[in-house]
Amino acid sequence: xxxxxxxxxxxxxxxxxxxxxxxxxxxxxxxxxxxxxxxxxxxxxxxxxxxxxxxxxxxxxxxxxxxxxxxxxxxxxxxxxxxxxxxxxxxxxxxxxxxxxxxxxxxxxxxxxxxxxxxxxxxxxxxxxxxxxxxxxxxxxxxxxxxxxxxxxxxxxxxxxxxxxxxxxxxxxxxxxxxxxxxxxxxxxxxxxxxxxxxxxxxxxxxxxxxxxxxxxxxxxxxxxxxxxxxxxxxxxxxxxxxxxxxxxxxxxxxxxxxxxxxxxxxxxxxxxxxxxxxxxxxxxxxxxxxxxxxxxxxxxxxxxxxxxxxxxxxxxxxxxxxxxxxxxxxxxxxxxxxxxxxxxxxxxxxxxxxxxxxxxxxxxxxxxxxxxxxxxxxxxxxxxxxxxxxxxxxxxxxxxxxxxxxxxxxxxxxxxxxxxxxxxxxxxxxxxxxxxxxxxxxxxxxxxxxxxxxxxxxxxxxxxxxxxxxx
Amino acid sequence: xxxxxxxxxxxxxxxxxxxxxxxxxxxxxxxxxxxxxxxxxxxxxxxxxxxxxxxxxxxxxxxxxxxxxxxxxxxxxxxxxxxxxxxxxxxxxxxxxxxxxxxxxxxxxxxxxxxxxxxxxxxxxxxxxxxxxxxxxxxxxxxxxxxxxxxxxxxxxxxxxxxxxxxxxxxxxxxxxxxxxxxxxxxxxxxxxxxxxxxxxxxxxxxxxxxxxxxxxxxxxxxxxxxxxxxxxxxxxxxxxxxxxxxxxxxxxxxxxxxxxxxxxxxxxxxxxxxxxxxxxxxxxxxxxxxxxxxxxxxxxxxxxxxxxxxxxxxxxxxxxxxxxxxxxxxxxxxxxxxxxxxxxxxxxxxxxxxxxxxxxxxxxxxxxxxxxxxxxxxxxxxxxxxxxxxxxxxxxxxxxxxxxxxxxxxxxxxxxxxxxxxxxxxxxxxxxxxxxxxxxxxxxxxxxxxxxxxxxxxxxxxxxxxxxxxx
Numbered sequence: 019x020x021x022x023x024x025x026x027x028x029x030x031x032x033x034x035x036x037x038x039x040x041x042x043x044x045x046x047x048x049x050x051x052x053x054x055x056x057x058x059x060x061x062x063x064x065x066x067x068x069x070x071x072x073x074x075x076x077x078x079x080x081x082x083x084x085x086x087x088x089x090x091x092x093x094x095x096x097x098x099x100x101x102x103x104x105x106x107x108x109x110x111x112x113x114x115x116x117x118x119x120x121x122x123x124x125x126x127x128x129x130x131x132x133x134x135x136x137x138x139x140x141x142x143x144x145x146x147x148x149x150x151x152x153x154x155x156x157x158x159x160x161x162x163x164x165x166x167x168x169x170x171x172x173x174x175x176x177x178x179x180x181x182x183x184x185x186x187x188x189x190x191x192x193x194x195x196x197x198x199x200x201x202x203x204x205x206x207x208x209x210x211x212x213x214x215x216x217x218x219x220x221x222x223x224x225x226x227x228x229x230x231x232x233x234x235x236x237x238x239x240x241x242x243x244x245x246x247x248x249x250x251x252x253x254x255x256x257x258x259x260x261x262x263x264x265x266x267x268x269x270x271x272x273x274x275x276x277x278x279x280x281x282x283x284x285x286x287x288x289x290x291x292x293x294x295x296x297x298x299x300x301x302x303x304x305x306x307x308x309x310x311x312x313x314x315x316x317x318x319x320x321x322x323x324x325x326x327x328x329x330x331x332x333x334x335x336x337x338x339x340x341x342x343x344x345x346x347x348x349x350x351x352x353x354x355x356x357x358x359x360x361x362x363x364x365x366x367x368x369x370x371x372x373x374x375x376x377x378x379x380x381x382x383x384x385x386x387x388x389x390x391x392x393x394x395x396x397x398x399x400x401x402x403x404x405x406x407x408x409x410x411x412x413x414x415x416x417x418x419x420x421x422x423x424x425x426x427x428x429x430x431x432x433x434x435x436x437x438x439x440x441x442x443x444x445x446x447x448x449x450x451x452x453x454x455x456x457x458x459x460x461x462x463x464x465x466x467x468x469x470x471x472x473x474x475x476x477x478x479x480x481x482x483x484x485x486x487x488x489x490x
Numbered sequence: 491x492x493x494x495x496x497x498x499x500x501x502x503x504x505x506x507x508x509x510x511x512x513x514x515x516x517x518x519x520x521x522x523x524x525x526x527x528x529x530x531x532x533x534x535x536x537x538x539x540x541x542x543x544x545x546x547x548x549x550x551x552x553x554x555x556x557x558x559x560x561x562x563x564x565x566x567x568x569x570x571x572x573x574x575x576x577x578x579x580x581x582x583x584x585x586x587x588x589x590x591x592x593x594x595x596x597x598x599x600x601x602x603x604x605x606x607x608x609x610x611x612x613x614x615x616x617x618x619x620x621x622x623x624x625x626x627x628x629x630x631x632x633x634x635x636x637x638x639x640x641x642x643x644x645x646x647x648x649x650x651x652x653x654x655x656x657x658x659x660x661x662x663x664x665x666x667x668x669x670x671x672x673x674x675x676x677x678x679x680x681x682x683x684x685x686x687x688x689x690x691x692x693x694x695x696x697x698x699x700x701x702x703x704x705x706x707x708x709x710x711x712x713x714x715x716x717x718x719x720x721x722x723x724x725x726x727x728x729x730x731x732x733x734x735x736x737x738x739x740x741x742x743x744x745x746x747x748x749x750x751x752x753x754x755x756x757x758x759x760x761x762x763x764x765x766x767x768x769x770x771x772x773x774x775x776x777x778x779x780x781x782x783x784x785x786x787x788x789x790x791x792x793x794x795x796x797x798x799x800x801x802x803x804x805x806x807x808x809x810x811x812x813x814x815x816x817x818x819x820x821x822x823x824x825x826x827x828x829x830x831x832x833x834x835x836x837x838x839x840x841x842x843x844x845x846x847x848x849x850x851x852x853x854x855x856x857x858x859x860x861x862x863x864x865x866x867x868x869x870x871x872x873x874x875x876x877x878x879x880x881x882x883x884x885x886x887x888x889x890x891x892x893x894x895x896x897x898x899x900x901x902x903x904x905x906x907x908x909x910x911x912x913x914x915x916x917x918x919x920x921x922x923x924x925x926x927x928x929x930x931x932x933x934x935x936x937x938x939x940x941x942x943x944x945x946x947x948x949x950x951x952x953x954x955x956x957x958x959x960x961x962x
Contacts, residue, residue: 115846115848117717117720117721117724117847117848118720118846118847118848118849119724119847120846161673162673162677164671164673168670168671169670172648173671175677175680176644176648185934185938189934189937190934191932191934191935191938192932192934192935193932193935194910195844195846195910195911195912196846196847196910197844197845197846197879197910197911197912197915198640198641198844198847198878198879198880199636199640199645199844199875199878199879199880199912199915199916200844200912200914200915201633201634201636201684201912201914201915201916201917201918201919202912202913202914202919202923202927202930202931203919203927203931203935203936203939203957203958204681204684204685204689204939204942204957205634205647205677205680205681205683205684205685206935206938206939208647208677208680208681209676209677209680209681211677212673212676212677213676213677217676229724229727229728245589248589248590249589252589252591252701255701256701256774256775257775257776257777258775259731259733259773259774259775259778260732260774261731301731302728302731302732303728303729303730303731304729305729305792306731320777372667372669372670372671372672373669374587374590374592374667374668374669375589375590375591375668375670376587376589376590377590403671406670406671407669407670407671408670408671438666438667438668438669439667439669440667440669440671440672440673440674441674442672442673442674443669443671443672443673444671444673445673446673447673447674447675451674455674455675458674459674459675460663460664460665462657462661462662462663462664463663463664463665463675463678464675465661466657466663466676466678466946467675467676467678469945469946470676470942470945470946472945473941473942473944473945474938474941474942485675485676486675
């Protein structure tokens, strides 16, 4: 180990090879579930330094765990007995070209820093989620992060035009085009995105920017069924030409949990409806964003008019439309209290599943009797990015029992598989979902993934033990 | 060979194993540039039959060339001395779910058939190009086809949620989710899309549908420069909230060529401007599509209002906005005459390049003196899907000289590489661009592609010799 430290010190300088207590700080992530003591933490500042580090590590049989802001939820940066490679010092925005709507950012750039820089030009990098003040570009690429704008702009993969990455053996892979069309061989960019640092270390990326929304219209709707809600989504998309940015589902049970846990927040509607939907539109065009003489917003009128026929025919039972920024924030607070309610619930069984949009109802109808069979009296907490089919279904068991936990997770997986869904919608696999990968992923797909891993990283240098479960 | 035919006949039946003259018909593609005599043509009707065919071929060392409508432009289905696998009988639309906005189509479904089926539900599969009456879903996926709607909807990859494919050894890979979020391991779907049948045979796909445009507004603008045009694109995108579906560039030289070759078509504007832009918006929302009392279209008003300030400040010198379907068709005819003019030009040196949006001008400024150095007096013909940075730059040399052809292609490649562009924007590699791949693709990327090919198809059964140039 002394030789190893010396070798890395020769590459990076003493200040950027951390050990002992300095390294231990990096053994903590945002979840707190995956504590570890890295052997060392390396902090390269350039692609060349990353290359030199990997070249040495690969030749010497040293495992390297790449890390960004360590805000992931699956333990993908767990580095017990391994060397962590922190990209935090690669934090330059190399280029920002407003006319071409692209930014070139290094892996260590904090997501919110990119938001701020884009905003200076009236632009946005439309990837938004709670941890944006700590998460890095390298991390969001490596996990193909989702968040609250996926419905309109897609996940991270859809927002990336090119990447620069270092292979396990230190070779630099240059896929840094800023191109909207490039059919020159296999799509290596999308292969590295979402690979959680197991195939290469992403060091920089060319990212798409979009015009920043200049106005928003936000409403909460009380409805009878999710099928009605899906029809509503399609209708508002059609009326607005695709301006829906958020379409969030909260069931009646959630409203009651919210009222009990946070009575100070109040409810959006006087009554509790089987289905509540938070819908938000974003607009850039002056015809939607320039206020009328009476101060009202054309975008709000557009939403109101789109909803009216469904209010009249009873598809929507009740509705509230935000008329101020304050009201909008209150609506979002009532949605974002979900994590607080989950934490307060004590023992929980969390999932991050995706379903085809028209099969969310079927999932909820089928899981409830299964849960009651396994644990009579168990509750649940459900919120969803319904527009993406992404459901955060949390079972609230009556007891803390690992066997029950596994049985519930498997029951969820059974139904998800049967409905053509995914057991991991936006958080990835890391350490925590490897058993599920082994159980649920198409075995041929797993074999192909293992073959690709072996082809690109034959010595298993990069983030070993993550994503892919052991064969057999 | 007799044994081989017998084996395939046992799998598919006599009627679906073609040889001799029956097979020869399949040796012709839409370009006519790549004639061949396949040893046999196999026409499986199910995924299981494709699997059985590949399993036998892989075990017996028989090369298999997958083919769809054979409308590709790079010779990717050339099958001299090989067995062609035609997916034409796998032509079922397995499912079409309007509420979820997805269709599940087999590889042999003709693109225009899917358009028609989607249209019955007021929906569109927004991938449009000239060969849509012959091209198949398997082919558009395997080439990651582009076309005229990429600006708004992306290329084929962006329109595909899941694929089913058969590996070289016959194993079936099931990645058929209809999910908008799925972070469960490596992105194998996007790896197979655009691989031109060298990694697996795609047998079916889950495809995204979108609301069909109910109205369009089309204009031609006379302008001074491409930089102004790019600013215009950004402004109209902002004014319309992203409704621009086509943004096509025609330079002054093109206008003169058009006037000479097709005087019957006339010109869009009375004068010839340095830059002509064809812009088209598509809309689904009633506020844009329901005609006013006087018969005018709100979408046309929106476009007119967006252009007005630029007409006033001289950014746009002249403009014509279509006021009838007939006028719109005439505008498009003047753009689509490009291929006719190219064919009539005799000797041509064609390219299919992509550039960052803000570097198209730089390319054109730099290529012209290079061309004149190589061939004084040579002409050019340029049209572009400018909104995608996709330029079809055609040199018109003064003589038919292979050495000159190669020198011009290399000069184009030099500048494209220097500007961060791609030598293949939408047509792919196939046979015809392998030398360019060898010269121009990042060598590390080529190595990684070869490693992936070897990992997935170790016996080189699938479309050997395509896409990847030989090593070294």
